[in-house]
Amino acid sequence: MRISLKLAVVFALFGAAIAGGFQYSRVKSARNEMYAGQSRMAEVAVSAVKAMLEASRAQAGDYGEVSRGLRELQGSGIASVLVKDARGRWVVWRAGTAAAQRQTHPGLPLDQVTDGFYDVEAPVKLGRRGQGLVQVSFSISPLEAKLRALEADAFGSGLMAFLATTLAAWLIGTWFGTKLEQLVPKLEALSRDPERFRSLKIPSTGDEVVRLVAAFNRMGEHLKAETHARRLAEREKAELSAMLVHDLKTPLTVIHSGISLLQDQLSQDQVAVERRSRPVAPVKPGMPLRRKFDQPNRRTFELLKMSADRLHRMVEDVLQLSRxxxxxxxxxxxFVDMVELARTCAKDFQLVVAERGQSLRLDVPEDGVPVRVQGDGPLLRRVLDNLVHNAVEHTPPGGVIRVRLEATSAVARVEVCDSGPGIPAEARADIFRKFFQKDLKRHVGNVGLGLALCQKAVQRHGGKIGVEDAKPKGAAFYFTLPRVSGEGQPQLA
Structure with a gap:
């Protein structure tokens, strides 16, 4: 709801309450004054009737003069005048048709009258007839007509006050809302791109809006400077990382190749030494040479090769994540067939798990139907390699690693389970964050980029990635990807 409308509603209700209360008080006060005036007039009329009845002729039984006086009084709002003697007999009476046929209610307050007549009675001396009673009835129709007119006037005045208050509130709210609306697009643009912020012109009104605009300009300039500095630092850091990674990749490749060549050369030298020292049985075609390394040298080369492989994996992770x-x-x-991808990955890791005394089991659909997804095949293979590599690293000798592929008509789900210690529950929320290592087993060369790369890659393909508990123990990493039919040309999402 717009602020102008909110202010209009609030001030309208507030104004309606004030105007209604004022008009109610006004009508109530006027009603009380009119009732008091009617009561005073009734007392005066009763006193006049008593004076006429207590005159010398009336006391002697001559009521002619009284009748003429009552006729004159009847035109001044008096509906009827009734005079009874001590026995209850009518002595003098004067009444209209409506007043003569009604039951009188003397003593009833004006605000409780329902039949339109206000009755007043008083004792009177009737000479030879003794003590009597005079009853005077007044028609309150003119009074009620005046009160209705006053209420209508009060309602009209209250309505005008309500409309005026509403209009004033709407105008004030519109003015204030217009000032704020100038800030809204700037605030939205500031949240999207602080570096493109442009200061607002400060109005010359000298009110709180000026302070608000000035504070907004200061905040925008500060965010602009901070964002620019942060992006510059991130760019420099990314350029430095990319340069270091590229510079490391070439010597690592040379080191890796050199280790392999040196290992082969030493093996060949060892075989040659053994052949010169003793007779060697002829080698049959297809029979591999029996190469012997002394144990210290063999272990040294294994550590060198393993370290080089891990450094190479680290460099590749950094490059992929940067891209x-x-x-x-x-x-x-x-179009990528996830069945073929899983089979190739499992085949490539068979030698590694065999050397560690582990076993790798592959579970994929055997119906011959491809499970196709759309995306970057080498990148998806890297995701699966990272998950299997982590499972190998965390699974003890004799443990089992499972790679399972399940598919529905809409989704392909890949799961990699190990039989290691598992992932602590408190670490699962941050395990896909870059450089996260807390409460996890550290391995040589592991800087916490592999899972971050997996998450980025899967999300870029429109999928989801997560971790669960494996049964009976261990961790089960999984990711899902949208499945496609494989018809037509692949397109970017």
Whole structure:
């Protein structure tokens, strides 16, 4: 609801309450004054009738003069005059048709009268007839007509006050709302892109709006400067990281290749030494050479190769994550068969899990129907490789790693389960955050980027990723991707 409308409603209700209370008090006061005046007039009329009845002729039984006087009084709002003697007989009476046929109610207050007549009675001396009673009835129709006119006038005045208050409130609210509406687009633009902020012109009204606009300008300029400095720092950090990663990638490749060549060369030298020292049985075609390494050298080369592999994985994770954060679109978009992807991944890890004394089990649909998704095939393979690699790292010797693919008509779900210690419940909310390591087993070369890369990649494909408890123990990482039919040309989401 607009602020002008809110102010109009609030002030209208407030004005209506004030105007209604004032008019109610006014009508009530006027009614009380009219009732008091009617009561005084009734007392005066009764006193006049008593004076006429207590005159010398009336006391002697001559009521002619009284009748003429009553006729004159009847025109001044008196509806009827009745005089009874001590025995209850009518001595003098004067009444209209309506007044003569009604039951009188002397002593009834004016505000309780329902038949339109106000009755007053008083004792009177009737000479030889003794003590009598005079009853005077007054028609209050003119009084009620005046009160109705006064109430109508009060209602009209209250309505005009209500409308005037509403109009004034609406005008004030509109003026104030217009001032605020100038800030709303700027606030929205400031939240979207603080660096494009432009200061508002400060009005010359000298009121609170001036202070509000000035404070908004200061806030916008501060956010603009802070955002610019932060983006500059992030850009410099990203450029530095990219430069370091690229500079590391080449020597790491050389180191990795050199270790492999050196290991092969030492193996060949060891075989040559053994052949010169003793006779060697002829080697049959297809039979591998029996290469012997002494145990310290073998272990040294294994550690070197493992460290080089992990450093290479770290560099690739940083590069992939940087690309995902810098570019909003996927580099390659094609139809990817998740069944084939899972099988290839499981095949490539078989040698690794065998060396560690582990076993890897693959569970994919065997109906021959491809489970296709749309996306970057190498990037999805990297996601699955990272999850399987983590499962291998956290699974003890003799443990089992399971890769399971399930599919519905709309979704493909990939799950990687290990039989390790599992993920603490308090760490699951942050496990996909970059550099997160708390309460997790640290491995050489693990800087907490693998799962962050997985999350970014899956979300970029329109999917979801999460972690659950595996049964009977361990962690189960899963991700889901929208399934497609594979018809037509793949397109960017």
């Amino acid at each position: 995902l954060e810098e570019v909003a679109e996927l580099r390659e978009v094609a």
